[in-house]
Amino acid sequence: MTASQDAPLAGVTVLDLTRLLPGPLAGLRLAEMGAHVIKIEDTGAGDYAREMMLRDGEAPPSAFWRLLNRGKSVERLDFKQASDRDVFLAYVARADVLLEGFRPGVMDRLGFGFEALVQHRPSLVMASISGYGQQGPLAQAAGHDINYIGYAGVLDQLCDAADAPIVPNFQIGDLFGGAQACVEAVLAALFAALRTGRGRWLDVSMTHEVFRANLVPAVALHRQGRVARAGEDLLNGGVPCYQVYRTQDGRYMAVGALELKFWQTLCDVLARPDWKDRHWMLGQPVGGDDARALQAELQAVFASASQADWTARFANADCCVTPVLRLEEAMAHPLFEGRCEVLRV
Numbered sequence: 001m002t003a004s005q006d007a008p009l010a011g012v013t014v015l016d017l018t019r020l021l022p023g024p025l026a027g028l029r030l031a032e033m034g035a036h037v038i039k040i041e042d043t044g045a046g047d048y049a050r051e052m053m054l055r056d057g058e059a060p061p062s063a064f065w066r067l068l069n070r071g072k073s074v075e076r077l078d079f080k081q082a083s084d085r086d087v088f089l090a091y092v093a094r095a096d097v098l099l100e101g102f103r104p105g106v107m108d109r110l111g112f113g114f115e116a117l118v119q120h121r122p123s124l125v126m127a128s129i130s131g132y133g134q135q136g137p138l139a140q141a142a143g144h145d146i147n148y149i150g151y152a153g154v155l156d157q158l159c160d161a162a163d164a165p166i167v168p169n170f171q172i173g174d175l176f177g178g179a180q181a182c183v184e185a186v187l188a189a190l191f192a193a194l195r196t197g198r199g200r201w202l203d204v205s206m207t208h209e210v211f212r213a214n215l216v217p218a219v220a221l222h223r224q225g226r227v228a229r230a231g232e233d234l235l236n237g238g239v240p241c242y243q244v245y246r247t248q249d250g251r252y253m254a255v256g257a258l259e260l261k262f263w264q265t266l267c268d269v270l271a272r273p274d275w276k277d278r279h280w281m282l283g284q285p286v287g288g289d290d291a292r293a294l295q296a297e298l299q300a301v302f303a304s305a306s307q308a309d310w311t312a313r314f315a316n317a318d319c320c321v322t323p324v325l326r327l328e329e330a331m332a333h334p335l336f337e338g339r340c341e342v343l344r345v
Contacts, residue, residue: 007034012190015040015091016072018101019047021171022178022206023129024068027099029183037072038091043084046076063345070345079110092117096193097186098126104134114201124199125189127182131173133205143207148173152211159230161237176213177206231287234258238287239280240294241266244324251307255298256320265319270301 004010012035016027024039024047031037041047049068050061061069075091077084092098098117100107107113107128114126131148132138138151149155149172155165185202193199216235217227231237241257257263260281267275278294280286302310307323314321325333331340 004034009033009035012036012097013091013095014038014097014099015095016099018099018129020049020052020101020174021068022174022182023099023101024049025175025179026127026129026182026186027072028068028070029179030097030186031071035097038095039069039072039074040088040091041074041076043076043078066345067343079112085111088112089120092124093120095121095124096190098124099129099182099186100126101129104128104130104139118199122199123193123197125186125193125202126199127186127189127202127204129178129182129204129206131205132207134203138207145171145173145206148177148207149210151207152177153214153217153227154210157214157217157227157236159236161230163230173206173210177209178204181206181209228287231292234280234286239284239291240298241279243295243298245299245302247302247307247310248304249306249308252324253302253307253310253314254322254324256322258320262319265317266321269314269317269319269321272301 009030012030014027014030014035014037016023016037016039018024018027019041027037027039039047045051047065047069049065052062053064054060054062075087077088079085079088092112108116114124117126118124128134130139131143132141132151146155146167149158152173154172158166158168160166182202182204185204189200189202216233220226220228220233228236228238235242237243239258241255241263243255244252245255246252255266257266260279263279263281264276267273275294275297278284278290280291284290284294305313310321311323323329327343330336331343
């Protein structure tokens with residue numbers, strides 16, 4: 001990855017001390033915007049991601065590490081060595097951003113807390129990504145994505161029909177609460193530093209970021225005093241027009257005909273004009289008996305043909321009905337033509 005001189009962050013230098021997924025992805029996103037990202041790892045094992053999810057017989061670094069750290073420079077430093085500490089501080093003196101993901105207090109114990117580093121670079125933006133924040137009752141607790149979204153009331157909303165939480169293979173806390181929230185805060189702080197010459201320390205708590213984005217369940221809490229269970233609300237399976245349906249070949253179609261106009265177009269495609277008035281915008285109770293009965297009828301219809309058949313039938317119908325693709329299928333889809341390099345290593 002070579003940044004062009006007209007890239008948004010061309011000329012910005014980022015020091016990335018993070019490991020695993022959230023911080024390295026934040027660094028990658030900044031690199032994709034043109035920043036020069038220097039990934040600093042210890043001289044021992046380094047980033048744990050180097051050894052994770054290797055194929056049988058594959059030598060490290062893993063595809064996981066390579067995917068997250070492409071386009072970065074890599075420096076191995078031992079902070080126990082005075083010479084390496086001096087090298088690091090020389091980097092800091094020229095850096096605009098520093099990303100770190102140690103437990104709260106570790107950077108201070110290393111002698112590299114924010115107040116120490118801004119003596120070398122007053123405009124430095126330092127982002128500290130942690131599970132539960134730099135302060136608070138769980139600041140020193142270990143955790144992973146499943147714990148963060150569990151505390152934030154998000155995992156509780158990722159339920160199957162039996163109301164049991166599923167384990168998503170999309171790391172919401174790491175990717176959104178960690179990486180994306182970090183990038184958002186860093187960009188704002190960089191803008192402020194450009195205007196004022198003063199840096200700042202950013203406390204990025206993955207759990208708190210996911211918690212404050214848990215908006216739709218919060219609306220249900222406001223409306224009825226409790227969050228909706230699976231199949232009870234507008235966006236969690238409580239209406240037949242916003243649901244996934246299993247096809248004859250065991251695949252799925254995603255129906256997002258939330259607005260009445262889309263629903264009525266769907267009914268035309270299915271040759272079921274008698275369903276057109278059975279919609280939440282026309283008074284069908286969300287999660288009610290009629291909604292459940294119509295879902296069963298729709299399921300029977302979708303079970304009569306394959307995913308490919310339904311995809312073809314809805315291809316030119318403007319009603320938000322699409323196939324649920326596997327990643328390898330998504331990568332071959334024309335929608336992502338020319339963009340698949342972001343997932344290839």
